Amino acid sequence: MNYCNAIFIILIVFQIHLFNAIDVDPHKTIAWGPGLDPEKIVMRARYFFLQLVDVHGKNLTESPGETFISTEIKGQNKNTHPCRIWTQVLDCKDGSFIIRYRLYETCSNFHIIVKFKHSDVKPVSISAKGPVHEEECYCPNPSVDVWLDDYTCAPNYSQILEDLKYFPKINFDEIRNEIIKEYDKPHSFSICHYVVKNNRIYRKCYGQHVGFKIFSDSILLSLTRKVVLPDFEFFMNLGDWPLVLKNKNVYPIFSWCGSNNTIDIILPTYDITQSSMESMGSVMLDMLSIQGNIKTPWKNKTEKVFWRGRDSRRERDLSDIVEKINWIKQHDDDALRIAKAGRALMREVALSRDVFCYHVSLFREWSRRLQNEIKVLENMEEVLKPEYSCECSRNAGKNKKNTNSKDEF
Numbered sequence: 001m002n003y004c005n006a007i008f009i010i011l012i013v014f015q016i017h018l019f020n021a022i023d024v025d026p027h028k029t030i031a032w033g034p035g036l037d038p039e040k041i042v043m044r045a046r047y048f049f050l051q052l053v054d055v056h057g058k059n060l061t062e063s064p065g066e067t068f069i070s071t072e073i074k075g076q077n078k079n080t081h082p083c084r085i086w087t088q089v090l091d092c093k094d095g096s097f098i099i100r101y102r103l104y105e106t107c108s109n110f111h112i113i114v115k116f117k118h119s120d121v122k123p124v125s126i127s128a129k130g131p132v133h134e135e136e137c138y139c140p141n142p143s144v145d146v147w148l149d150d151y152t153c154a155p156n157y158s159q160i161l162e163d164l165k166y167f168p169k170i171n172f173d174e175i176r177n178e179i180i181k182e183y184d185k186p187h188s189f190s191i192c193h194y195v196v197k198n199n200r201i202y203r204k205c206y207g208q209h210v211g212f213k214i215f216s217d218s219i220l221l222s223l224t225r226k227v228v229l230p231d232f233e234f235f236m237n238l239g240d241w242p243l244v245l246k247n248k249n250v251y252p253i254f255s256w257c258g259s260n261n262t263i264d265i266i267l268p269t270y271d272i273t274q275s276s277m278e279s280m281g282s283v284m285l286d287m288l289s290i291q292g293n294i295k296t297p298w299k300n301k302t303e304k305v306f307w308r309g310r311d312s313r314r315e316r317d318l319s320d321i322v323e324k325i326n327w328i329k330q331h332d333d334d335a336l337r338i339a340k341a342g343r344a345l346m347r348e349v350a351l352s353r354d355v356f357c358y359h360v361s362l363f364r365e366w367s368r369r370l371q372n373e374i375k376v377l378e379n380m381e382e383v384l385k386p387e388y389s390c391e392c393s394r395n396a397g398k399n400k401k402n403t404n405s406k407d408e409f
């Protein structure tokens with residue numbers, strides 16, 4: 001019934017030949033990703049991609065070797081010493097690389113340089129005066145719209161429009177107590193009621209097992225460091241399955257999962273969200289190193305089928321599995337194409353930037369639909385931001401954008 005953990009992956013691979021050195025053209029090489037705009041886009045581990053292209057203008061499909069590219073990412077801290085930065089180059093073994101870097105302090109005079117072996121031409125050479133902030137720095141952009149623009153977020157998400165169609169207008173003053181009554185059943189539900197006001201976070205949780213609130217807390221804290229969120233309130237289901245049946249009371253509940261029979265408002269799952277915030281830190285799931293730590297090139301892989309899913313997904317029909325496996329064994333090119341398309345899709349929809357964009361877009365849209373005054377309830381506690389000292393350029397008054405956008409509030 002539920003989609004939460006239902007992922008189905010089949011990997012089948014064959015072996016053939018060895019790859020030889022090729023002529024990579026540094027001028028034609030393509031670089032893209034949020035890590036190339038470090039002044040505007042803040043995340044724990046900034047990342048960008050590199051697709052190598054040969055002299056004939058064709059994308060490389062195999063790796064020229066891990067040592068083919070070298071990077072230099074550097075800046076100065078406020079004492080004009082070299083910034084503490086950790087850089088990683090991930091060879092995807094398919095002609096593309098992922099470069100990511102983590103800042104431990106705010107940097108200025110920032111440079112990103114990528115070099116190729118045997119060439120003086122730099123495929124990437126970016127300079128940013130700075131400041132380039134680190135994730136922990138509380139330095140929110142006062143305008144949600146400017147922020148969405150800076151992060152090049154999609155203008156809208158069909159999933160958000162679909163999920164919110166049941167909730168054109170919401171007045172929590174009318175339904176808040178009903179919702180609490182319905183879900184304040186400690187043995188059955190784990191749910192938190194959040195209020196975000198003046199970019200501060202307050203909550204009251206109901207349930208016996210509410211430890212997962214650390215995930216909703218931490219994404220909210222991370223967002224408030226980046227952007228001044230609109231005032232809003234919502235209920236967050238911390239459980240593993242959706243709660244609001246279609247034909248019963250139409251309560252707005254945010255969940256990490258949904259189904260066709262329920263109308264929970266979907267958020268990216270807690271593990272992918274955590275991965276977005278903590279990448280290059282301690283994470284259960286590292287979306288980028290999954291793509292980059294590929295030891296075996298496609299052609300060297302051995303045939304293997306594995307299943308990842310969960311038994312609660314009853315509708316998963318596996319009756320044609322043998323047929324599908326036989327088909328894919330005979331169509332290695334298609335298999336490679338499917339694998340590549342999957343990887344490309346993940347790069348576009350499931351990485352840090354996309355997870356941040358989705359949350360902010362949803363919260364902005366949600367706040368517009370709320371009719372009640374947003375108030376912190378008496379029984380709520382504040383989710384405090386951790387102590388952390390950093391220089392936020394917006395506070396220094398030298399940032400013009402800051403003064404201009406004051407009018408919007």
Ligand SMILES: *[C@@H]1O[C@H](CO)[C@@H](O)[C@H](O)[C@H]1NC(C)=O
Nearest residue numbers: 030051057058059060096344
């Ligand atoms: C080469 O790779 C880039 C980046 O992934 C992609 O946008 C482009 O379509 C590819 N070109 C071809 C001809 O496949």
Ligand SMILES: *[C@@H]1O[C@H](CO)[C@@H](O)[C@H](O)[C@H]1NC(C)=O
Nearest residue numbers: 154155156157158160161162
């Ligand atoms: C969503 O964005 C697209 C692309 O900008 C636009 O064409 C479309 O009208 C938007 N849809 C809604 C419902 O806002």
Ligand SMILES: *[C@@H]1O[C@H](CO)[C@@H](O)[C@H](O)[C@H]1NC(C)=O
Nearest residue numbers: 001002259260261314315316
């Ligand atoms: C859920 O709904 C979608 C869209 O209507 C449909 O494509 C899909 O098959 C449905 N899934 C199940 C399990 O009924």
Ligand SMILES: *[C@@H]1O[C@H](CO)[C@@H](O)[C@H](O)[C@H]1NC(C)=O
Nearest residue numbers: 015016017018295296297300
């Ligand atoms: C891939 O296979 C070829 C030949 O079968 C072998 O020479 C090469 O070392 C293998 N590469 C890796 C990374 O396993």
